[in-house]
Amino acid sequence: MKDFDEVVDRKGTYCTQWDYIEDRFGEKDLLPFSISDMDFRSPETIVNALETRLRHGVFGYTRWNHDDYKQSISSWYQKRFSSTIQDEWIVYSPSVIYSISKMIGLLTDEMDHVIIQTPAYDAFYKTIQDNNRIISRNELIYQNGHYSIDFIDLAERLSHEKAKVLLLCSPHNPTGRVWTRIELEKIVALCNEHKVYIISDDIHMDIIYEGNSHIPIIDVMMDTSKVCICSSASKTFNIPGLGGSYLLIPDEQIRTQFLLALKNKDGLSSASILGIEATMTAYNDCEDWVDELVSYLHSNLQIIQDFLEEHLPSLHLTMPNSTYLAWIDVSQLPYSSEQLQAALVQHGKVAIMAGDTYGEGGKHFIRMNVGCPQSKVVEGLQRLKKAIEYLEQQRNN
Known part of the structure; x- marks a missing residue:
């Protein structure tokens, strides 16, 4: 049984969330709930595998294109999602955002439209804009605490002559929605009708709460030549610093183009040996750890929901x-x-992401990372309460 209550001091480790919080929030020494990595140690099984590899002492150029790596991924999809993927679909990438950026470059021309469902992960905006593509915003419908897709608007955006890619976030960041099979089938039907390629960012796919099931979009497509999935073990097992992600690209021609760009244009064919080892170990041996993690994270969310109802009733959390x-x-x-x-920042001394970071549709929200011990969650909520009490005092004076 993993002790997720253990407090691990991350300061002084060049940690983005803790050591460089001033870069985003303008002040040091804040309690951070910002960038989406976790404060938990990775599974001991992964740490042991890395220690064994480190003791070998030679860290030369490393291949990713082998059965051990690919089969760890395909077996994970079978175990977690009952999804059958072919090993030849799997290609390495240094990061999910690199994958998305590179695929946008391969599939579209400058000034083409890339559709995203907003509010959206802030890196999506930057990646599309800096590739000189046009962001087409399919704003999600928010009603009674629940998000749904505006399919009428989506159909209109997909019908635009410049619409070439739908960048899907599945599950969705920041709202926490898991798309149902019916929703995914509607998305696929519309994209097929308008000949729009789907890039699906599935990096949050393993953190799924009871009553919900993640369905890889490949599973609802008859023709898989118009889709790819970008994912990684990094979010689930807290290993983003080790590097590495992967794509599932069923279409052989697009897969070849991606690999040529990766190796010949960008010179990124040699993988991080530690990232490869960690991914294989995670997917082969750490399924029980993920189940315990999901249960603990759900408890953290419940703590927030209960605290808001009791102490800050003007704020509301719909369980994601x-x-x-x-x-x-x-x-x-x-x-x-x-x-x-x-x-x-100034009175609560707490760093929680402003919702408008994720677009206009997020301006009445804040995003709080709960991938941490419950003691930190409780402290963060107390600081949130202190900040709001300060505002109320100022308003009443």
């Missing part, structure tokens, strides 16, 4: 279907996003 990101509705507060963020 997935992810370790609490998407908290602050629309009932009589303060702007700027006022709330200033109070959180």
